[in-house]
Amino acid sequence: MSKIRSWFFTGILVMTPLILTIYVVWAFITFVDNLVVPLVPIEYRPSYYLPFSIPGLGLIIVFLFTTFVGILATGLFGRTLIRLWENILNRMPVVRSVYSAIKQILETVMATQSDAFRQAVLVEYPRKDIWAIGFVTGSTKGEVSENVNKKMVNVFMPTTPNPTSGFLLFFPEKDLIFLEMSVEDALKLVVSGGMVVPKRKIKS
Structure with a gap:
């Protein structure tokens, strides 16, 4: 009986991550399809000619559209349109702040030279002898750095x-302890509430 119970729980450990992964991926694909496909004219949808719909069509459309926008943005005409669009947004007080903040965050995260979220650290917080995991997003600059007069992170x-x-x-x-674990492993540790502990890499 103990062997059957052991096999059963082993099966749960094997199947649960797989089933949840499939569910999350399928839910995301369905969400994007429901959001994007209705914007496509009926006569241009594969389901108009086929007796079934093609899952993932929305993702394909989003990928192609995003790639096209990227190509357009690298050209003179595209850059001119972007500047015109940003000038319009900059005249809207609330929208301007939101757009500027989102743009700066994305530029920081996407920049290949950036240190954003590339290093996991251990910090003593919220008081002495209590530690938490954090992620370095860069060196402190601007008014904050000027008022502290220290090298801050x-x-x-x-x-x-x-x-x-x-x-x-x-x-x-x-005051930071830089960890050897990757950002991905550190995130797993945080999300799991400490239940998923990454294996420490042995230095050769």
Whole structure:
């Protein structure tokens, strides 16, 4: 009986991540399809000619459209349109702030030279002898750095189990413990609430 129970729980450990992954991927594909496909004229949809719909069509359309926008943005005509669009947005007080913040965040994350979210660190927070995992997002600059007069580092401290929310904290670089684990492994540790502990890489 104990062997059957052991096999059963082993089966759960094997099947659960696979089933949840398939479910999340399928739910995302369905969400994008429901959002994008209705915008396509009926006569241009494969389901108009076929007796079934093609899952993932919305993702394909989004990928092609995003690639086209990227190509357009690298040309003179595209850059002119972007400047015109940004000039219009900059005249709208609330919209201007939101657009500017989102653009700066994306540019920081997407930049290949950026240190954003590329280093996991251990910080003593919220008090002595209590430690938390954070992610370095870059060196502290601007007014914050000028008022502190120290070499400070921006650290994003995510919450569990939702790492998209969290706190932006400024730490002296000397107070940080830089971890060897990858950002991906550190995120797994945070999201799982400490249940998924990454294996430490042995130095050769």
